[in-house]
Amino acid sequence: MKKTDAIDILCKDIPVDAPILCTTGMISREVFTANDRPNNFYMIGSMGYASSIGIGIALNKPGLPVFVFDGDGSALMSLGNFPLIGYLQLENFYHIIFDNEVYGSTGGQKTISSDINLADIAKSSGYRFTYKFSDPQELAENFRNVIKNKGPVCVLIKVEPGNLKGIARVSYTPEEIHKRFKSVLK
Amino acid sequence: MKSIDFCALLKKHGLTFFSGVPCSIFRNILIDIENDADFTYIPAVREDGALGIAAGGSLSGKRSGILIQNSGLGNVINGLTSLNLIYKIPVFMIISWRGYQGKDAPEHIIMGAEMTNFLETMNIPYKVFEEDNFERVISELSVTMDSLKTPVAAILKDGLIE
Numbered sequence: 001m002k003k004t005d006a007i008d009i010l011c012k013d014i015p016v017d018a019p020i021l022c023t024t025g026m027i028s029r030e031v032f033t034a035n036d037r038p039n040n041f042y043m044i045g046s047m048g049y050a051s052s053i054g055i056g057i058a059l060n061k062p063g064l065p066v067f068v069f070d071g072d073g074s075a076l077m078s079l080g081n082f083p084l085i086g087y088l089q090l091e092n093f094y095h096i097i098f099d100n101e102v103y104g105s106t107g108g109q110k111t112i113s114s115d116i117n118l119a120d121i122a123k124s125s126g127y128r129f130t131y132k133f134s135d136p137q138e139l140a141e142n143f144r145n146v147i148k149n150k151g152p153v154c155v156l157i158k159v160e161p162g163n164l165k166g167i168a169r170v171s172y173t174p175e176e177i178h179k180r181f182k183s184v185l186k
Numbered sequence: 187m188k189s190i191d192f193c194a195l196l197k198k199h200g201l202t203f204f205s206g207v208p209c210s211i212f213r214n215i216l217i218d219i220e221n222d223a224d225f226t227y228i229p230a231v232r233e234d235g236a237l238g239i240a241a242g243g244s245l246s247g248k249r250s251g252i253l254i255q256n257s258g259l260g261n262v263i264n265g266l267t268s269l270n271l272i273y274k275i276p277v278f279m280i281i282s283w284r285g286y287q288g289k290d291a292p293e294h295i296i297m298g299a300e301m302t303n304f305l306e307t308m309n310i311p312y313k314v315f316e317e318d319n320f321e322r323v324i325s326e327l328s329v330t331m332d333s334l335k336t337p338v339a340a341i342l343k344d345g346l347i348e
Contacts, residue, residue: 041245045264045269046238046265046268046269047264049234049237049265049269052230052235052236052237052239052241053239053241053242054242055228055235055242056203056238056239056242056243056244056245056246057242057243057245057246059226059242060242060248078235080232083231084228084229084231175272175273178245178273178274178275181245182247185245
């Protein structure tokens with residue numbers, strides 16, 4: 001499954017008013033390219049912070065489903081947040097991990113996620129539901145129901161490595177990203 | 187100052203959403219915050235997590251802070267320099283001062299001496315609590331935080347909070 005196809009599938013079913021915290025690097029650029037909305041918070045630095053920012057928002061906006069788009073690298077970097085998310089039992093927290101088993105933004109170096117199962121780690125950390133998808137058809141057919149579940153939910157999506165040639169950087173400045181995001185977060 | 191009065195000051199300035207990692211210097215503040223339904227305190231697993239949680243709070247419209255020991259300042263530098271400072275996401279940091287005047291265990295000596303230098307290098311406004319300036323420090327840093335949309339740091343030495 002291509003990461004960009006997975007992103008397309010998800011963005012069709014994620015509610016229009018749901019905030020999406022996009023981790024730094026290619027994932028932010030891919031979501032920006034595929035489905036730019038003010039509700040997307042594009043991180044351009046601070047790798048590993050997406051899930052903790054998501055925790056802060058989920059706690060203060062209990063009526064909104066909060067989506068965190070992590071990669072395997074950023075998830076591994078912030079593994080300590082998994083048990084915290086489980087401990088808090090955040091019912092509106094949806095943790096998506098696009099796992100291509102590489103650091104896509106720095107030259108495609110392998111991460112260790114080929115050998116460990118991040119969904120299992122989420123399960124042992126107390127996430128209410130965990131899922132693993134590697135087939136785009138299955139993802140397309142099931143994602144809508146997956147996110148109907150009470151969170152915290154972890155969805156691990158195995159995707160191919162490789163980046164879109166010439167993919168644009170996020171064109172907004174950090175301050176613009178902040179302003180847009182905050183203005184739509186009700 | 188009694189920690190319960192310190193907490194009242196925080197409340198007075200609308201600072202009620204916190205995350206952090208404990209330090210014995212502010213252990214009573216943590217107890218009082220956790221016992222007060224007007225506060226939310228999230229025990230982070232590391233200081234960068236606390237900063238991220240506070241950033242989420244800030245993005246959600248809540249004036250947010252972190253409570254960390256200065257040993258944890260090193261763990262938030264990347265978040266400060268590549269998230270808070272460039273996105274202009276404010277955070278009220280209460281940082282305890284281990285290693286103050288070089289009098290402490292070895293692991294605290296370097297950060298005790300350099301903490302304020304690190305903050306100055308990042309252009310982060312800070313003030314140090316003394317016995318007679320609690321209200322003024324919180325009030326002035328609050329105003330700075332709101333107007334500049336910047337992280338600010340209120341430094342807490344040992345022995346000032348009962």
